[in-house]
Structure formats: structure tokens, C-alpha cells
Amino acid sequence: DVKVTQSSRYLVKRTGEKVFLECVQDMDHENMFWYRQDPGLGLRLIYFSYDVKMKEKGDIPEGYSVSREKKERFSLILESASTNQTSMYLCASSLPYQPQHFGDGTRLSIL
């Protein structure tokens, strides 16, 4: 079974902090994705990566950056956290053109 592991289930940070959300997958998937989920808005794509050191902007990249130094790990970085970034963050991975497998999410609160 594919396992996508997000480092924290719950996280509380302060405005202005730099925040790192980590995601690791164990199935040698090329593709990795970061989404945020807000009530009524579904899943919105922040960034994705098709290969190591490669990244592409999704629909809402502003205020975020990503890092993919190793194939199995995809990190989401909030450069200077703001209250409007309070949300559920979901990481996913997949083989090319195949369905995505999701982690359990990180519920992030910015105070």
C-alpha cells in the first residue's frame, strides 16, 4: 500500500513565523503535490513537482514555496505565516498520469 506521511497532524504557529510542512512518500512516485482545503472551496493546488529539484506553481502559490531535494520528500514552506493561511494542508503523490494518493493532512493554525 502507498504511504504518504505528513510530519504533523496539528500545528500552531504565530504570524510572521517561517513554517515548514513536510511530506514523505514510500512508493518511488515521481509526482508530488501540495493542496490546501477550506470549507466550500474544495482542494486548491498550491505547488506540484514532477521530479527532484523541479517545481511548478499551482492555482494559489502566493505566500508559499516548496523544496524537493529528494524524490521521496516534498516540503511546503510558508515564508512569513499570516492568519489567512490557517487551513488544512494535504500532500499527495502519484505515478505519472495516475490517481493521487493523499496523506492525512496537517491542520495548521496561524495566531
Place this chain on the structure above:
Amino acid sequence: GQQLNQSPQSMFIQEGEDVSMNCTSSSIFNTWLWYKQDPGEGPVLLIALYKAGELTSNGRLTAQFGITRKDSFLNISASIPSDVGIYFCAGQGNTGNQFYFGTGTSLTVIP
């Protein structure tokens, strides 16, 4: 990014009733997926559809790939309390690796 219209937004049904939900797109898709998200968890893939007109079942769940390739449907028969959750559709077109997600249908089953 691509928007999928998913309806209804929420449903409250009695245990034992059947459920229908659908997803429509302005673009043609080659693949349709249906996911379920349990409270506090990440989405889990339920059914994948790869051909127009395809009808696929997974237990009490049945999904169809619309003949126009711009829509998909999910039916749940004889609902039970553990069907509670958010159901997402996702579609993939010709342009690239990305799946686009609907806004979700929140299902509540009343025992």
C-alpha cells in the same frame, strides 16, 4: 485553474436511502476519479474511470463516466452511517499530468 462543478454541496439522508451526486466540467476529461474523505483524514480513492460511458462498481458504490466526457456520477445504495464524509470528484484532461478537483459533497447519514 480548471473548476469542476460538484453537486449537491451537502446532503442529509436517512440510513438505508440511496444517494446520487454528480460532477460537471467545461472541458473534456480522459479520466474521472471519485474520492472519499473521512472526518480528520485525507481523501481515499474509491473509483477510477478511464473510458466514456464506463460504469464501475465498488461494493455499494457505482460511478459512471459521462458519455460527453464532461461529467461523472456517483451513486451509493442503501447508505449506512460509515458513509458519512466528503466525496470529491477529480478529472484529468489532455494537457498534462494534473487532476482537477471538485468542491466536494458533504454527506450526513442519519441513523
